[in-house]
Amino acid sequence: MNVIGKVTVLPQLPPEIARLSELAYNLYWSWTPHAQRLYQDLSPELWERFQHNPVRLLLEVDQERLNAAAQDPAYLERYAQVMADFDAYMGKKDTWAVSNAAQMKPVAYFSMEYAFHESLPIYSGGLGVLAGDHCKSASDLDIPFTAVGMLFHQGYFRQLFDKDGWQNEAYDELDLTTLPIHPAVNAAGEEVRVSVRIAGREIAVKVWTLQVGRIRVLLLDTKLPENSEEDQKLTARLYGGNQELRVQQYVLLGVAGIRALRALDVPAEVYHMNEGHAALMSLERMREYVAGGLDFRTAHETAASSTLFTTHTPVAAGNDAFAYDLMDKYIGEWPGLLHAGRDELYGLARHDQQWDGHMVPAFSMTVFALNMSRAANGVSELHGEVSRGMWNFLYPGAEEREVPIGHVTNGAHNLTFTSQRMRDLLSTVLPADWTERLEDEAMWQAVEKLSDEQLSDVQREMKREMIAFIRGRVREQLQRNGASAADVADVGSLLDENTLTIGFARRFATYKRATLLLRDKKRLAAIVNNPERPVQFVFAGKAHPADNPGKAFIQEIYRVSQEPEFKGKIVILENYDMHVARHLVQGVDIWLNNPRRPLEASGTSGMKASFNGSPNFSVLDGWWREGYDGTNGWPIGEEREYADLNVQDDADAFDLYQRLEHDIAPRYYGKKTGDESWAHTVRDAIETVSPRFSMQRQVIDYVRQYYIPLSLRGARLSENGSTRAREIAGWKAWVRQQWPHTSITAQAHLPATARPGEKVTVSAQVDPAGIRPEELRVEAVLKRGDEVRRFPLTHGEGQSYSAEILLDDSGLYSVGVRMLPLIEGLSNDLEAGLIKWA
Numbered sequence: 001m002n003v004i005g006k007v008t009v010l011p012q013l014p015p016e017i018a019r020l021s022e023l024a025y026n027l028y029w030s031w032t033p034h035a036q037r038l039y040q041d042l043s044p045e046l047w048e049r050f051q052h053n054p055v056r057l058l059l060e061v062d063q064e065r066l067n068a069a070a071q072d073p074a075y076l077e078r079y080a081q082v083m084a085d086f087d088a089y090m091g092k093k094d095t096w097a098v099s100n101a102a103q104m105k106p107v108a109y110f111s112m113e114y115a116f117h118e119s120l121p122i123y124s125g126g127l128g129v130l131a132g133d134h135c136k137s138a139s140d141l142d143i144p145f146t147a148v149g150m151l152f153h154q155g156y157f158r159q160l161f162d163k164d165g166w167q168n169e170a171y172d173e174l175d176l177t178t179l180p181i182h183p184a185v186n187a188a189g190e191e192v193r194v195s196v197r198i199a200g201r202e203i204a205v206k207v208w209t210l211q212v213g214r215i216r217v218l219l220l221d222t223k224l225p226e227n228s229e230e231d232q233k234l235t236a237r238l239y240g241g242n243q244e245l246r247v248q249q250y251v252l253l254g255v256a257g258i259r260a261l262r263a264l265d266v267p268a269e270v271y272h273m274n275e276g277h278a279a280l281m282s283l284e285r286m287r288e289y290v291a292g293g294l295d296f297r298t299a300h301e302t303a304a305s306s307t308l309f310t311t312h313t314p315v316a317a318g319n320d321a322f323a324y325d326l327m328d329k330y331i332g333e334w335p336g337l338l339h340a341g342r343d344e345l346y347g348l349a350r351h352d353q354q355w356d357g358h359m360v361p362a363f364s365m366t367v368f369a370l371n372m373s374r375a376a377n378g379v380s381e382l383h384g385e386v387s388r389g390m391w392n393f394l395y396p397g398a399e400e401r402e403v404p405i406g407h408v409t410n411g412a413h414n415l416t417f418t419s420q421r422m423r424d425l426l427s428t429v430l431p432a433d434w435t436e437r438l439e440d441e442a443m444w445q446a447v448e449k450l451s452d453e454q455l456s457d458v459q460r461e462m463k464r465e466m467i468a469f470i471r472g473r474v475r476e477q478l479q480r481n482g483a484s485a486a487d488v489a490d491v492g493s494l495l496d497e498n499t500l501t502i503g504f505a506r507r508f509a510t511y512k513r514a515t516l517l518l519r520d521k522k523r524l525a526a527i528v529n530n531p532e533r534p535v536q537f538v539f540a541g542k543a544h545p546a547d548n549p550g551k552a553f554i555q556e557i558y559r560v561s562q563e564p565e566f567k568g569k570i571v572i573l574e575n576y577d578m579h580v581a582r583h584l585v586q587g588v589d590i591w592l593n594n595p596r597r598p599l600e601a602s603g604t605s606g607m608k609a610s611f612n613g614s615p616n617f618s619v620l621d622g623w624w625r626e627g628y629d630g631t632n633g634w635p636i637g638e639e640r641e642y643a644d645l646n647v648q649d650d651a652d653a654f655d656l657y658q659r660l661e662h663d664i665a666p667r668y669y670g671k672k673t674g675d676e677s678w679a680h681t682v683r684d685a686i687e688t689v690s691p692r693f694s695m696q697r698q699v700i701d702y703v704r705q706y707y708i709p710l711s712l713r714g715a716r717l718s719e720n721g722s723t724r725a726r727e728i729a730g731w732k733a734w735v736r737q738q739w740p741h742t743s744i745t746a747q748a749h750l751p752a753t754a755r756p757g758e759k760v761t762v763s764a765q766v767d768p769a770g771i772r773p774e775e776l777r778v779e780a781v782l783k784r785g786d787e788v789r790r791f792p793l794t795h796g797e798g799q800s801y802s803a804e805i806l807l808d809d810s811g812l813y814s815v816g817v818r819m820l821p822l823i824e825g826l827s828n829d830l831e832a833g834l835i836k837w838a
């Protein structure tokens, strides 16, 4: 045919089901399987082909099919139920926030990546899932919250294995018309554009909105005709480029992100930096204050007073640091805009690095984030501890435990990852409103009423679905790689539904040690092929495109999976994403995680598995160190670190095999009822992990520990044109200048030995160099083992200070005396950054 033109006829929703379109644009459907089913039923084929994307499905579906659904009473009944649930969710008045967080001010949350659903691939892994889940629970709890991120047109990447199990990356250009996003419009209904100057180029940024239940996510986009081709690529790929691109993306997220909030009149009084990627938001926030007439230091105090920073990684490569001259290129104008010296600004981010054998100053995103916030946290108790150690050097004179980095242990959004079958089963024993109080530990005790049989029935169904899914995926992969018909046919015997099935899926960062299981292949072969108690494994995960060692891990597992004794029993699946993740956490019997402790800041996939009754089997790192209670899963290795990594790997691998052979497999294939039955562990896992590691608990912790206190501090420091912030800034400058002129000497009158209950006298002589006594804390510090206690000394005659200190328990005490300057309104005692020990 000679084509003279083309036209697309878009299907029209019949009025009976008109709201399918509205619902498609609210990610409420992403954690609501019965809502998803409304779309799936219109065309199961399109649903699968387009990554379960309702917007796309409504663009592609046949008009006839829509008309038929609109006349189908059963469909309409389900439609009405979904819409009623959706309306109840959106319209709910007596929410958690109304009763618990009325004084909270609106939060702006910044993250480089978000994982909401597989059809919106703007995430790479756990950090994104955490951010997406945080948004979902912010919506569930109804806190005032807006998220800011980037619209990556090519997302992360699609992972393809070649014939030899080597990872290749494919980048698909997203078609924005098929995504559940709208251009953001201001009150006047006009599309919003903001702009940002980077390296002298004025870059236009379009803002999109994504509705996630009750809250909004703003996504920044530079792919606009008015931008150069280079600048259009700023929002092409997540973690795609070199350092130069990274810095520019950070400027974009931080600076354009704040401008987008302002352009849309989005209220924000607390700012949450999710990882150091977001730290440059502070540049723009300080600029606003400077433009409003504040000096740099007062602007710094004001901006920081309402900012929270969450750090996510103890791995050095995860904490970006850039050479100063690179920063000059991209933020060179900012010292001028902020009326600050270059060294004054960069000094807030300075972290000297060993480069080419020299120590050179570098601009660290983490250091900048720590200095630009007045609250910081790690993402598990152990990670908090590790972070305090890592960043102790920023607080000279402070004990590690005093470093002002706390922790909120991560959670996961239960409903996003819990299978519909498990939800239905839970609904038979939990109260009607269980999905609204997921963090309620007492409520979850009702899980004990579930019978062994009920649980195993649901789990068997989920496992069948997973195996079918895996076979389908592997078949596609083999066909694409030109495998023989015999090999393709073999897929039908891949994995066995009666075999204990262990899942391992996550990013293939090397510290996660995906190949630890292969350390003793003979022993593994015996475990896998045990005639009475066989075990099979499913792996999945992406390596960063530049991470060849990570790709080599993938290939190693792939090759092992092709060896005769492992074939069909060890499988590695392509393209790990949220879809694959859901199948695996819902379908396996056990979830395995064996990172090199203490590098797994938290980990969350094991939580998702436990929600579905798959107990966790993991190194006591991150969340599992808190979650494991002796009966709800299994540990690997001991609660310790090793100097020799090889020794650590050996010890952990040995323990892994040992537990599998002696505890886990015998239990799985053993008693069907009672305290030692498999179902008993399953119930414990669901009951204990679901509330404590719910995202709902996590967000509540953030509200109470950080969002509310920062709301109050931020307001206090910024009121009346930042009067208090100015006083604090002035005071800090003054004490820093005086500090070198101060001095302290001290004596402790200590007997050689003492009895519990005895008192000792500690005294000090201080030259405060003009710092007022009420602004100086002179204190004795007593250390006994891990315990550190502080006792203020009382100001006596002249320059002397003293105190009697009770030694209330036995043990070896170390005594020290120090002083530090304090003023009302600081976020913590170390904020001035000055400590002097006698």
Ligand SMILES: *Cc1c(COP(=O)(O)O)cnc(C)c1O
Pocket: 124, 125, 126, 127, 129, 505, 506, 507, 576, 577, 578, 581, 582, 593, 602, 603, 604, 605, 606, 608
């Ligand atoms: C939960 C999840 C992760 C995080 O897994 P970890 O075990 O915390 O590393 C990564 N990717 C996807 C797709 C997930 O769903």
